[in-house]
Amino acid sequence: MEMPIPSDFRIARKSEVMSRLRSVLPEECVIDDPMETRAYECDALSAYRCQPLGVVLPYTTEQVAAAIRVCHEMDIPVVPRGAGTSLAGGSLPTADSVILGVARMNEVLETDYENRVIRVQTGRTNLSVTGAVETDGFFYAPDPSSQLACAIAGNIAMNSGGAHCLKYGVTSNNLLGVRLVTMQGDILDIGGAYLDPAGLDLLGVICGSEGQLGVVTEASLRIIHKPEGALPILLGFDSNEVAGACVSDIIRAGVLPVAIEFMDRPCIRATEDFAKAGYPDCEALLIIEVEGSPLEIEEQLEKIMSIAACHNPVAVRRANDANEAARIWLGRKSAFGAMGQINDYMCLDGTIPVSKLPYVLRRIGEMSREFGLDVGNVFHAGDGNMHPLILYNANEPGQLELCEQFGAEILKLCVEVGGCLTGEHGVGIEKRDLMDHQFAPNDLEAQMAIKDVFDPKWLLNPAKVFPLHASANRRDQG
């Protein structure tokens, strides 16, 4: 993955940049010892690393604004960072940039059950938002699988999803307002506890803009009362096609499960070896979770089982209690770890129209043989968001590149069948140079025009999202 050549001029100003940052922030908020900044050289796309000029970790929105103003005046790029769990390189720094982390800002500012909204500082982790309200019976719905570690700031930047967004929507559908610090250091409140925007939906475009339009320091999030209960059912099928058809029939029948997860044979085998969840040995497996009172769960599971029966399942296992539910989820939740036991892997994130599932899985199988790399598929089937895991050996020269080529071909296939490059992880650096496959130059111009408005000097997380050649003129003005 190519990154822009860092500016020698900026690197040469490092000590001046750091001393000016120290003049506006408490001492402990500014880090520039290379031993300490090493922790910030990469995110969860750890194949790519680079030491930044320095790191700032403010306590308040005003400190964020002060630090940003220094960088703006000195033309220093700023790379915002939540918890650093991006799989797309969203918070990968360049050597001439300053990392601005919100990890120290993790307070709950207001909990308003009557209006079903919680206002938090965005360094707070996803799971601890729910943690703050669950004893009162509420939860925050978006549940990316990194939810224990990932921060709301990153969730907003990437418009994160999760297994349960089939019913509850993604971050954008659960975000009511933000406090945003622009690259000029202005502090703006957009949205609030009310339910729609006053004018243009700026919140809608800020969410998912990958930290390129501003740094979000506070967020108002929609919280929902928890359902009475939830239970999953596991269904095994002897082909991907049949499993895909079953998903479609369930949706058409009006059942709206909270999650429909799909695993293919390579993934089932790997997780069985690793987690011993007792999964059936079959081609494709669905885990479907429904919510409600015991009676409502029963009603939905019966419908699902009667639909599944028309597709001749090779296995049907329904959970009757929390323990059995945990057994069913065990394999799915350890799927990534299981694949990681076999080898290094790269996790893709394309989305496809659900009807194209069998075709795409067949093509991925064919490509797997052509590239000589194994791939397992585990994904959110209800909304077509795929997560092919390509196995490779990072220590063998050329394998990463081969794996990336294979990944790019899969993502192009997703676009070809009417889908997109990324469903919930974001573009970052990882998919940046594939954007031309999904968008025409005019489409990208329209998006970049938004960045021109928020960040005319293109200093915020500049080398992400857009193909380097497309953004070159804008980035080079600094």
Add this chain to the structure above:
Amino acid sequence: MTYIPKSEADVSEAVKSATAPIKIVGGGTRSARHLEGDLLSLAGVTGIVDYEPGALTMVARTGTPLSEIEATLAAENQRLAFEPLGMASILGTSGTSTIGGVFATNASGSRRIQAGAARDFLLGVRFVDGSGTIVKNGGRVMKNVTGYDLVKLMAGSWGTLGIMTEVSFKVLPISESSATICIEITDPKAAITAMTASLNTPYDVTGAAFDPTAGCVYVRIEGFEKSVAYRSGALRDLLSTFGDVSVVDNDAGSVIWQKMQTLAPMQNIDGDLWRVSVKPTDGAKLIAMIQPKSYLMDWSGGLVWLRVPRGTDVRAAMIDIEGHAMCLIGDAPQFHAQANGVDALARMIRAKFDPNAILNQGLMG
């Protein structure tokens, strides 16, 4: 001059050749305002392009009548879950509502409180910007974070950023059954307390509205039959502490909710019409401040429709109330002024997308 393009290419040509501002019209039902300029009607840019019931997605050209979309979905037992508002009778407009108009105005109805707004269901757009350039964003899949989300930006932009030519959107199954719990309440504050209590339960309420003309709070439950029976029973017990309670079934309930989507109870009252979006618990405070001639509340108090004497400045009364007020009938500007920094961003975005300032001029400021 009037443009009646038949295709996206025609729309682009019309914009490129325009010598005067253009006012964009889908069916012309959602605005009673007079704008200067040449009319561009999307009535000729029609047709459902793609519909996959098993994927819960539809793609349609923006001039397609809403009634055609709804009939096509109903044939597969599906619907637009955000429950689009019907504004024609309250605004006194004629014409055929189009799917483009629904999304351009983010016309979300009662189910917004649970299922989400129109903008939450919009998955992709194609539009012609103010220079005649054709742009696409989003797609036709439910999960998509590829690039900036201009889809949300276009939803509710009232034609000021571009002329949408095609939209793709998520649909949902029609529920097997529904029940509406009616609680006799006349006081707005008590109404909000009851609606809040209904939403803060595990019963997945899909509508919480208050019609003071009927003296009733309405709480809706939808889903499979046994589930609806169970939840409406539980809510009936819970809500009986707030007033006399009755439960009506599907058919009677759909009449009630249809009235809410068309503001029927405010139909024969004159005066200015305002739509106010506030923090739900502030709904009653707003009513106390304004003392309207008539009003309706939806979204548990978060959406308040007001009929006020001509010339009433609703915004002036909102000093201590967070939110915004849209003037639909009256002389006040339609949109609420925003904080300087936010307004500046919106103006700059409009200038990027409509550099010659020709699209729906004067509407959004």
